[in-house]
Amino acid sequence: MTASNEAEQNQVGTADPAAASSEGIPLLPQDETPSGSTELARELRRLRGLVAGSVYEDVHDAVRTVRELADHLEAVGKPVRPKDYGTWGTPEHIGANPAIGQRNPVSPPLEPVVFPDATVRADLELGIEYQGPPGCVHGGIVALLFDEMLGLANAASKSVGMTADLRITYSSPTPLYAPLRFEARQDRVEGRKIWASATLHAGNTLCASAEGLFVEPCGIRDHERSRPIEG
Numbered sequence: 580m581t582a583s584n585e586a587e588q589n590q591v592g593t594a595d596p597a598a599a600s601s602e603g604i605p606l607l608p609q610d611e612t613p614s615g616s617t618e619l620a621r622e623l624r625r626l627r628g629l630v631a632g633s634v635y636e637d638v639h640d641a642v643r644t645v646r647e648l649a650d651h652l653e654a655v656g657k658p659v660r661p662k663d664y665g666t667w668g669t670p671e672h673i674g675a676n677p678a679i680g681q682r683n684p685v686s687p688p689l690e691p692v693v694f695p696d697a698t699v700r701a702d703l704e705l706g707i708e709y710q711g712p713p714g715c716v717h718g719g720i721v722a723l724l725f726d727e728m729l730g731l732a733n734a735a736s737k738s739v740g741m742t743a744d745l746r747i748t749y750s751s752p753t754p755l756y757a758p759l760r761f762e763a764r765q766d767r768v769e770g771r772k773i774w775a776s777a778t779l780h781a782g783n784t785l786c787a788s789a790e791g792l793f794v795e796p797c798g799i800r801d802h803e804r805s806r807p808i809e810g
């Protein structure tokens with residue numbers, strides 16, 4: 580495999596929708612790095628839920644432990660600098676993403692699959708760290724996940740765009756700790772403008788729907804694809 584083929588294989592959105600089964604195929608490369616970064620993020624997600632969702636009598640020991648861990652990681656880590664990679668969809672790029680980033684403990688993360696018609700689906704449950712109204716998912720989190728799902732639907736159709744307009748209709752509260760399903764698809768493309776839409780269901784209940792207009796950045800096509808994003 581050539582270096583450019585390998586880079587393409589590692590990008591999000593390069594899965595062939597035509598190869599998908601009725602369960603869909605994962606859209607993102609599975610990133611179980613030998614370094615353990617993905618596992619570290621997974622444990623930090625556990626911590627995140629425990630800290631936001633529990634009341635403790637005394638956590639001073641835990642504070643010390645976490646501070647020592649943060650000091651250690653700061654000392655041994657090599658920061659990922661966005662200016663070192665301009666390309667969309669590389670592991671360096673998407674690893675830090677707040678919705679799908681396997682390296683980012685803030686992300687749920689979404690684990691999208693793609694279907695033969697290039698529809699992208701993600702099933703997940705969200706815990707108390709994503710709470711807005713009591714027992715319900717925060718509307719801003721719903722917007723974040725919609726934005727990402729629309730972007731991924733574009734990626735599944737081999738295009739990328741900056742969000743120019745995002746409209747969300749919240750139809751019914753989105754429950755915490757319940758199976759949720761996002762589905763997104765690209766609707767149409769005119770020049771650099773891309774329209775995509777998505778739904779969010781809890782069971783049979785439509786919680787929210789989204790429509791987005793994305794504008795492809797200048798200089799992202801074909802031979803220019805690896806150049807830095809120019810917006």
Ligand SMILES: CCCCC/C=C\C/C=C\C/C=C\C/C=C\CCCC(=O)SCCNC(=O)CCNC(=O)[C@H](O)C(C)(C)COP(=O)(O)OP(=O)(O)OC[C@H]1O[C@@H](n2cnc3c(N)ncnc32)[C@H](O)[C@@H]1OP(=O)(O)O
Binds near residue numbers: 593667740804
């Ligand atoms: C090809 C490679 C494919 C490879 C695929 C593989 C992998 C993909 C990889 C990764 C994908 C993974 C994840 C992606 C997931 C999520 C994406 C997250 C997206 C974001 O988180 S992104 C951050 C928030 N977002 C911004 O930060 C945008 C700030 N903004 C700007 O950067 C500019 O504003 C921009 C670029 C939008 C436009 O600027 P510009 O100068 O390039 O273009 P211009 O203004 O000329 O507009 C051109 C035409 O769009 C129309 N237009 C523009 N804006 C409009 C609006 N609001 N409403 C209605 N129409 C609008 C104009 O009216 C004109 O239309 P017309 O041509 O018909 O006249």
